[in-house]
Amino acid sequence: MAYELHYWPAIQGRGEFVRLALEEAGADYVDVAREDGIDGLMAGLERPPRPPFAPPYLRDGDLVIGQTAAILLYLGPRLGLVGESEADRIWTHQIQLTLADAVAEAHDSHHPIASALYYEEQKPEAARRAEDFRDNRIPKFLEWLERVLAANPSGPRHLVGDRLSYADLSLFQLVEGLAYAFPRATERALAATPKVIALHRLVASRPRIAAYLASDRRTAFNEDGIFRRYPELDR
Amino acid sequence: MAYELHYWPAIQGRGEFVRLALEEAGADYVDVAREDGIDGLMAGLERPPRPPFAPPYLRDGDLVIGQTAAILLYLGPRLGLVGESEADRIWTHQIQLTLADAVAEAHDSHHPIASALYYEEQKPEAARRAEDFRDNRIPKFLEWLERVLAANPSGPRHLVGDRLSYADLSLFQLVEGLAYAFPRATERALAATPKVIALHRLVASRPRIAAYLASDRRTAFNEDGIFRRYPELDR
Structure with a gap:
């Protein structure tokens, strides 16, 4: 069954760290809010028994995991993106x-x-x-x-x-x-x-990363995301 | 062998989250900088092969682990402070x-x-x-x-x-x-x-927590720590 990634659809943001792992591994995944809009994204934060605090969150079958680093901790062994020990x-x-x-x-x-x-x-x-x-x-x-x-x-x-x-x-x-x-x-x-x-x-x-970066799945950086280019802040 | 906790000796700070876990479990540990001063604490940040970014860090034999949440991830199963699944x-x-x-x-x-x-x-x-x-x-x-x-x-x-x-x-x-x-x-x-x-x-x-809180191992909150009481900031 495909992994479901739930994140804001119009920015890279924290979700991008998860996307890169899924893309590098060639994993089967759905970027849910990009297909279905953000109503479900927000509803997922209210859903018991284990509601994430904020996007991104990953659904894998019955399991819902929030916090970017926790998602990668979970995916790492499954995607072959971490050592064995x-x-x-x-x-x-x-x-x-x-x-x-x-x-x-x-x-x-x-x-x-x-x-x-x-x-x-x-x-x-x-x-x-x-x-x-x-x-x-x-x-x-x-x-x-x-x-x-x-x-x-x-x-x-x-x-x-x-x-x-x-x-x-x-x-x-x-x-x-x-x-x-x-x-x-x-x-x-x-x-x-x-x-x-x-x-x-x-x-x-x-x-796979090069192909992803060249695809329309890679959103451009923009000033709604985490990394914003405000020239007055750079020197 | 005792766990070594390496953290700033005069504040609760992030180290306190680790101390509470060790205390609740009755684990054998040494709060190293409280015994030896902070020279070793800083030197530990420079030590290859796996230098932590900042205190706190935990040493367990050859393993050195930084980041509070990662330390607890590691200690949880060992101290019986997390579920099995x-x-x-x-x-x-x-x-x-x-x-x-x-x-x-x-x-x-x-x-x-x-x-x-x-x-x-x-x-x-x-x-x-x-x-x-x-x-x-x-x-x-x-x-x-x-x-x-x-x-x-x-x-x-x-x-x-x-x-x-x-x-x-x-x-x-x-x-x-x-x-x-x-x-x-x-x-x-x-x-x-x-x-x-x-x-x-x-x-x-x-x-064990009650005994710890009443002991001199529990530093009082103070205005060098993470949680600081500045009355002008509270309303």
Whole structure:
């Protein structure tokens, strides 16, 4: 039976981390709200016995799983996107959670006060938060990823072991998003992280990922998503 | 061999979610930085092959695990603090990740601009963010937890099934922290969530938790931690 991905249809957002895993694995899945609209998406948050807090959530038969990192934890072994050992699995998940922290901070760079307000209602605060994100946080996250790659005993091609994992796919998406939202700051930071650049390229060149990125299933970045290009926030 | 918890010694912070699990289980553990100082804590972030991004991290023999939720994912089965089935485990983890989101938002209520700046350098922005956190986010998180308890087919005593899990312990700690930082807003929100109150009380009355809370191992909340009481931010 096909996996059901439930997420906002018009943005990449957090759902994109799940889409990339499903696409890389060639999994059978339905992007439900893109086919049926968002009424069912919201209704799913009210459905007992285990209502997710927010999209994205995945339905696999009777099981409903929310939280992007939890979805990838569940899918990883099923899609062949994580190592076999418990040590590799928990390390992959730890990296994913750190990538998720970076994503949350990217969101807050344009929404530092409240998700429920428009960017235009929090521009002065966003200018201050984005400055810190650009100057301190983007380099800190990317340099940590570089260190993880450099320290990998199996070599720096992948984050965990010598094989592709969902964390590699998520690193690709984080770099994509940062390069869209903060092209200048991200280019500066990437100058110090050649192994991150190489892994980003390796993921982009995977045949199924390349095909996905060229398809109309890949929504373009836009200013309703998590990664937003507001030129005044980039330096 | 004893578990090693590595975390800032003078605050509850994110480490407290791990401490509560270890204490409830009566596990043999060492709170390393409280005994040896923080030099080793920071050095651990640089140590290959798998350097955590930030404290807390747990060492169990050769394995080092960062990210609070990942630590609990690892400890849950070992400490008997999660159900046996994959469905229960992934649901418990999903709840934990949502609690972690609430904790991150509690932090940002006093640090909406930059972790590296003092509160005093971001007070106007904190006033705005705290207003949204008080009026919208605290109720949203607590009401979701109430809904999860109400929808539990095994009854509303626990978040998952009919047994204590690490998510229950983390709910306790979230409520403790919110009640410390935002006593007025939290009391208002809790008025609508009696099942959350009951679970908070149940955890507090567990013999090992009660003994821990009364011990000097439990640091008091303070204004260096994640949950900070700044009266001007509470209404």
